Amino acid sequence: xxxxxxxxxxxxxxxxxxxxxxxxxxxxxxxxxxxxxxxxxxxxxxxxxxxxxxxxxxxxxxxxxxxxxxxxxxxxxxxxxxxxxxxxxxxxxxxxxxxxxxxxxxxxxxxxxxxxxxxxxxxxxxxxxxxxxxxxxxxxxxxxxx
Amino acid sequence: xxxxxxxxxxxxxxxxxxxxxxxxxxxxxxxxxxxxxxxxxxxxxxxxxxxxxxxxxxxxxxxxxxxxxxxxxxxxxxxxxxxxxxxxxxxxxxxxxxxxxxxxxxxxxxxxxxx
Numbered sequence: 732x733x734x735x736x737x738x739x740x741x742x743x744x745x746x747x748x749x750x751x752x753x754x755x756x757x758x759x760x761x762x763x764x765x766x767x768x769x770x771x772x773x774x775x776x777x778x779x780x781x782x783x784x785x786x787x788x789x790x791x792x793x794x795x796x797x798x799x800x801x802x803x804x805x806x807x808x809x810x811x812x813x814x815x816x817x818x819x820x821x822x823x824x825x826x827x828x829x830x831x832x833x834x835x836x837x838x839x840x841x842x843x844x845x846x847x848x849x850x851x852x853x854x855x856x857x858x859x860x861x862x863x864x865x866x867x868x869x870x871x872x873x874x875x876x877x
Numbered sequence: 878x879x880x881x882x883x884x885x886x887x888x889x890x891x892x893x894x895x896x897x898x899x900x901x902x903x904x905x906x907x908x909x910x911x912x913x914x915x916x917x918x919x920x921x922x923x924x925x926x927x928x929x930x931x932x933x934x935x936x937x938x939x940x941x942x943x944x945x946x947x948x949x950x951x952x953x954x955x956x957x958x959x960x961x962x963x964x965x966x967x968x969x970x971x972x973x974x975x976x977x978x979x980x981x982x983x984x985x986x987x988x989x990x991x992x
Contacts, residue, residue, distance in 0.1 A: 746901050746902060747898065772931075775901075776933060779900070779933065
């Protein structure tokens with residue numbers, strides 16, 4: 732099992748660096764090409780949230796990423812008795828699990844954060860408007876605030 | 878790749894060409910462009926996403942915000958996208974029901990004209 736640790740400043744520009752690093756390590760770990768896009772997306776979203784939280788609470792603190800390549804069988808640390816057999820790869824190794832841990836240092840529970848909208852919903856409310864001038868079918872702006 | 882933005886006019890429609898990655902770092906530039914276009918009276922927008930390599934929720938938020946702005950003026954914001962990995966993001970978020978998604982700029986323009 733190999734772990735790569737990456738520390739980034741809480742700046743939006745570094746989210747891309749984190750995505751690229753995660754995709755590269757996942758590719759090297761033998762993760763299927765079809766899953767690489769999903770890893771990039773998941774890591775990007777997690778880091779974006781961490782950057783937003785740090786910006787609010789602790790902008791000078793770094794964000795930590797751990798890319799854990801769980802290649803090769805390791806029955807001692809794997810409690811799953813029914814875990815599927817690892818898929819062998821052309822390089823002779825086998826990948827059982829690839830894990831990315833994104834750790835921020837912002838408070839776990841904060842009333843301010845509960846009012847922070849998800850990036851997607853941010854688009855519904857611009858320039859501090861409480862009520863959008865036009866609705867979007869399929870969305871309920873009121874419920875987005877609750 | 879960073880984000881490249883361009884736009885041109887086709888009849889009464891403003892075509893926005895987006896190339897590269899739309900994420901938390903680059904999305905503000907797209908937001909500014911869409912706001913600027915709407916402020917200048919362009920209420921029918923087509924965003925060509927054929928060369929977009931990455932799109933996250935921040936980017937989706939910018940597009941939804943753009944749609945909200947043009948709809949406030951009875952306008953439209955359609956997308957051009959045929960890339961499966963980008964289409965998948967619109968599908969899983971349910972935004973395929975919100976945006977008109979077309980396979981070419983011409984198709985987007987024709988579809989709106991026929992309404």
